[in-house]
Amino acid sequence: MALNRRHFIGSGIALAGLSAPMVQAQGRPRVVVVGGGAGGATAARYIAKDSNGEIDVTLIEPSRTYYTCFFSNLYIGGFRDLQSTAHDYGRLASDYGINVVHDWATGVDRDARTVALAGGGSVPYDRLILSPGIDFVAGSVAGWDLSAQGVMPHAYKAGTQTTLLKAQIEAMPEGGTFVMVAPPNPYRCPPGPYERISMVAHVLKERNPTAKIIIADPKEKFSKQGLFEEGWQKHYTGMIERIGPDFGGGNTSVNPQTMEVDIDGEVIKADVVNVIPAQKAGLICEAAGLTEGNWVPVDGHSMVSRMDENIYVLGDATNQGDMPKSGFSANSQAKVAAMAVRGALTGSRVFPAKYSNTCWSLIATDDGVKVGAAYEPTEEKIASVSSFVSQTGEDAAMRKATFEESIGWYEGITSDMFG
Structure with missing residues (x-):
């Protein structure tokens, strides 16, 4: 197979193919996560962390360095350098025992429960989490x-x-x-x-x-x-x-x-x-046959696909209801899905789903604004139950405090994602 040890981080496994991590799992249930952003990295970390080694977790992500879309505008504006938005997967591997595979996921065999890789071979799963972000609608401009x-x-x-x-x-x-x-x-x-x-x-x-x-x-x-x-x-x-x-x-x-x-x-x-x-769910979702129109319909109680009970979908790729497509939303949804997956595979307790989101924006130096909401699932969708937004005419002290709040959030969410 084309896949070799350079594609893996962590666990210290030398392998010729993809059977070795599964042998190492010794019968543990297998979770594969596709996409290492705010949804996927968070889900992988929480499953590995909270299962105490009971679940074998593999994260498939082509990029060795992940640049956050959130705060990338601040780099354009000169308020941050590029490196401050860059993160790697080393701690997910070393601290949480996650098998990090740097390759493209190109397809899903839902009957065999395997994910195909561009580099050759496939990875088996008991539960699959897809968090591929967006792709673009051809011909939309x-x-x-x-x-x-x-x-x-x-x-x-x-x-x-x-x-x-x-x-x-x-x-x-x-x-x-x-x-x-x-x-x-x-x-x-x-x-x-x-x-x-x-x-x-x-x-x-x-x-x-x-x-x-x-x-x-x-x-x-x-x-x-x-x-x-x-x-x-x-x-x-x-x-x-x-x-x-x-x-x-x-x-x-x-x-x-x-x-x-x-x-x-x-x-x-x-x-x-x-x-x-114009945008649509990341291509792996369409390849897996999970899309309805441009997006993936999911059950808001767990983020499980409405088309396959063994696959959960997070973040920008979903059609879930009222939550915006944002890093905060994906991170919030990842924790719900991680809890649901652990419950399904280990029998651990699953609490009712609750979600939140805040989106901060910088307009000028120390002039920050925000919008956000809390959400709960219904049978039809994830529904907003309360919301807030900055007001026009706010004084400079309030706007500066809002911007500083966003800086703290960035440090918090990236730590939550990458450990």
Whole structure:
């Protein structure tokens, strides 16, 4: 098989194929987790930690270094360096005994209960957790596909795309034009595009104050709209123009060769174009036959797939109800799923599911805002039971405290994910 020990972290196993970890398990139930982000890493850690060695846990994740999408906008804005968003899987292996396989999961045989790997071979499971994040809907932005991401980056999967977009912004000519093609609902991190606009404006205000920012937006409204528009008016007066669907924002095409954006017949010559396409569940979900439309329907009591009782799906890939697609949501859902999986495999106690989410956004220096809610499952969906949001007109001390709260949350969630 193509898989070798360099693909594994931890456990000290020398193997020629994939049978060795399963022999090592000595009959323990096997959980495989696909995707090492806020959902998958958290689920793997909690199952390994709370089962006290009773469950054999394998985490499949192609990247050796994980860059968080949350807070990547702050890197674009100059408030964090890239390394502060980078994390590895060493402690999951060394401290929790998780078999970390750095490879792509390419398919799921639900009858045989195996996950196929791009490097060859397959990994068997008793329960499977999928947390693959998003992929993009082909053709959702006319003129753009993944072959154009090196010219018109999406930067909606963090890492090299984020560094590319930041470099393009900093290299804009004096008085140049930045265009964002915003995504339709639903998509990862509802406030994310608008926090990004704030961070781009922050950079341009300092480096290129006569530059212009245009948003082509297919949505009538967006998350925290009043807060963002108040902040843009206060900090970046005259720099940002949003073109909504009433003015053609939903009828947009791009030409990567000429760096042009056509918004309802008006052609704009741009210096930087950030295309954020329509989104769908990560491709492994479709390959496993779990999707309904673009997303995976799940039972909100446990995050189990409504199509396979042995597979749980987390985070951005799901259609679960009222929770937004966010890192906080995925982390919250992972803990519920981990508890359900442990209960199914070891008979441990399972408590009623409860979920929470908060999304923080930075508008300018020390000007942070947030929105969030608590959730509980019904038979139909995960439903919001209470919510909160920052208010327009808040004083500077409140906004600074909100930003500082977000910094503490980042440290907390990444520790919760990676140990």
